[in-house]
Amino acid sequence: MKNLKFLVLEGDGIGPEIVKASINVLQAALKKFDMSVDLIYEDIGFVSLKKHKTTFRQEILKIGEECDGIILGTCSHNDYPPTNEGGLNPSGVIRKYFDLYANVRPAKNRLGKSTKFPMGIDCIVMRENTEGFYSDRNMYQGVGELMPTKDCAISIRNITRKGSTRIAEIGFKYAQERRKKLVAIHKANVLRFSDGLFLECAREVSKKYPDVEYKEQIVDSMSALIIRDPSVFDVILATNLFGDNLSDAASEIAGGLGLAESINAGDDYCIAQAQHGSAPDIAGKNIANPVSLIGSTAMLLDWLGKKNNEEKLKKISTMIENAIDKTVINKETRTPDIGGKLSTTEFTKKLIENLGI
Ligand code: ATP
Numbered sequence: 417m418k419n420l421k422f423l424v425l426e427g428d429g430i431g432p433e434i435v436k437a438s439i440n441v442l443q444a445a446l447k448k449f450d451m452s453v454d455l456i457y458e459d460i461g462f463v464s465l466k467k468h469k470t471t472f473r474q475e476i477l478k479i480g481e482e483c484d485g486i487i488l489g490t491c492s493h494n495d496y497p498p499t500n501e502g503g504l505n506p507s508g509v510i511r512k513y514f515d516l517y518a519n520v521r522p523a524k525n526r527l528g529k530s531t532k533f534p535m536g537i538d539c540i541v542m543r544e545n546t547e548g549f550y551s552d553r554n555m556y557q558g559v560g561e562l563m564p565t566k567d568c569a570i571s572i573r574n575i576t577r578k579g580s581t582r583i584a585e586i587g588f589k590y591a592q593e594r595r596k597k598l599v600a601i602h603k604a605n606v607l608r609f610s611d612g613l614f615l616e617c618a619r620e621v622s623k624k625y626p627d628v629e630y631k632e633q634i635v636d637s638m639s640a641l642i643i644r645d646p647s648v649f650d651v652i653l654a655t656n657l658f659g660d661n662l663s664d665a666a667s668e669i670a671g672g673l674g675l676a677e678s679i680n681a682g683d684d685y686c687i688a689q690a691q692h693g694s695a696p697d698i699a700g701k702n703i704a705n706p707v708s709l710i711g712s713t714a715m716l717l718d719w720l721g722k723k724n725n726e727e728k729l730k731k732i733s734t735m736i737e738n739a740i741d742k743t744v745i746n747k748e749t750r751t752p753d754i755g756g757k758l759s760t761t762e763f764t765k766k767l768i769e770n771l772g773i
Contacts, residue, residue, distance in 0.1 A: 417726060420446070420453040423483040425476070425506065428461040429694025430704035431489025437706030437764040438487060438688070438713045441739075444768045445732050456483065460506045461491050470502035477513045485716050486510065486687040489709070490694035505552060507680075510687060511545055512553045516680035517579065518586045519543040519659065520715070521691055523646075523666035526675055526707075526744050527754060537646035537669045540594070542587040543659025544580070545680055549573045550656045575610040575655060580617035586681075587618075587653040588625040597650035598622070599631045601638050601658050614655055635662075642666060667691055674705025674753040675744070677712040679719055686719040688712035702759045705751040707740055710767065714740075739770040 424439065426432040439455065446452055458476050465471045471491070480486050488507065496503030510516070524538040546553060551560035551571050560572040584600070591598040600618040604611035615632060622630040633641065635658045642649065642662065646669045654662060667676035676691035690708035698704055714736035721729030743749050749766045750756025758766065 417451070417728060420451070420720075421483045422453055422455055423476070423480045423486045424455050424457045425460045425486060425488050426457070426463075427489030427506065427694065428463075428492040428495075429490050429696045429699040431461070431491065431694060433699075433702065433704050433760050434690065434706040434709040435487060435489040437760055438709045440764055441706075441710050441736060441768060441771070442487075442713050442717075445736050445739075445771055448735070448771060449728055449732055451728070451732075462496075465496070465502055468502075470504060471496050472504040472506045472509050477510070480510070480514070480685075484720060485685070487709070487713055487716070488687050488689045490690060490692065492694040492696060494693075495696075507689065508550070508553045511680055514685040514687070515546065515682045516685065516687065517544060517546045517582055518681045519545040519663075519678060520586075520590070520681060521659070521663040521666070521676070521678045522715075523663065523670040523676070525670055526741055527671045527750075528745055530669075530671070533646055533669050535645050535647040537649075537666060539646065539649040539652055539666055540590055541652045541654060541659050541663035541666055542583060542590060543663060544583040544655050546656075547574050547576060547579045548656030548658075554656075573607075573610060573657075575614050577613060577617055580614045580655075581621060584618045584621035584653060587651050588621055588628055591628045591651040592625060595650040596627055597629045597631075598625075599633050599638075599649060599652055601633055601635050601652060601654040601662065603635050603658075605634065611655070618653060638662065639665065642669070663691060671744075672705075672753055673708065674751060675707045675711070677708055677710075677715055679712060679715045681719055686716055686723075688716040702761060703752050704760050705753045706760055706764055707744065707751075710736065710764075711740055735771055739767050739772070742770040743767045 426435045493505040521541040525536045554560045563569045602611040673692040678691045680687050714733045717729045718733035751763050
């Protein structure tokens, strides 16, 4: 098997800390299988703004094309200057360029039985990632948000047959490998055309997967149901904004954002990216929980393993996920966000000790 090659983008806030931890774990895990990884580091975010007058240089995309995937840290894009002053949201640009339409966001209990949610959670929010209400990336040209006057703002939400069908396809594929249940989230009683189309596509795809139980749920009642009993959900199929909201709820039920891993995947490309933002309140303190990005990196390896039929990569991914479980289940080896005392670096060291074939 050829050496892996990843583009590494640290970003802002806790980005550099959790990226460093993830790379250390990745290298240690690969070493156990006599493998290594070539890493290309590029600046993004505020570091890049200072050096290059933009938070994201377009040539980074070309560099990414030459790599097997990207490990993306967190970005404080809400604090960036306007686009015409160099403030580009790296995550949005990358997702659009590589057409990463599937944001796969698992939420599962890793801390043992929760007193608040004793029934547990083990689900995946399959969030459409390229259209919907995400006005910074949902148009071919221009943005999907405008202000005709200073007292009126309009946001355009676009839902397409292609976008809805392909996210449904991947949702059903995941469901088939899991507990064979999928629920499509919508507000078609109000958004009759757009969510009507989304549901039409999901229903059509569901016919190809008769072994997967298909249900539909209105987004507001879903917010109540996921809190009432999260254990009943397997794959939660959602448009961009609904998926974003519900996945935060799901990860909070599972133990918190610090554990929330995810990938952004298309047909040909995939990146590892934690579900959370740049957590500026804890940046630079060496207390961030790196599990979110370590787990995302494991997901990236699994995605590559499946795509290229490389058993070894799937095994390395499982090894990392198992080491995460083994480390965080122990109350003595947790970071502060989940009730522990370990620093990011101490935690990472423990996790590496727990890597075992
Ligand atoms: P941004 O503006 O970049 O979205 P934010 O602080 O508004 O940042 P998040 O970064 O998602 O939003 O963080 C929300 C809360 O969760 C913060 O209190 C943050 O410290 C905490 N948090 C997020 N990620 C982690 C992590 N990996 N480890 C520990 N705490 C985290």
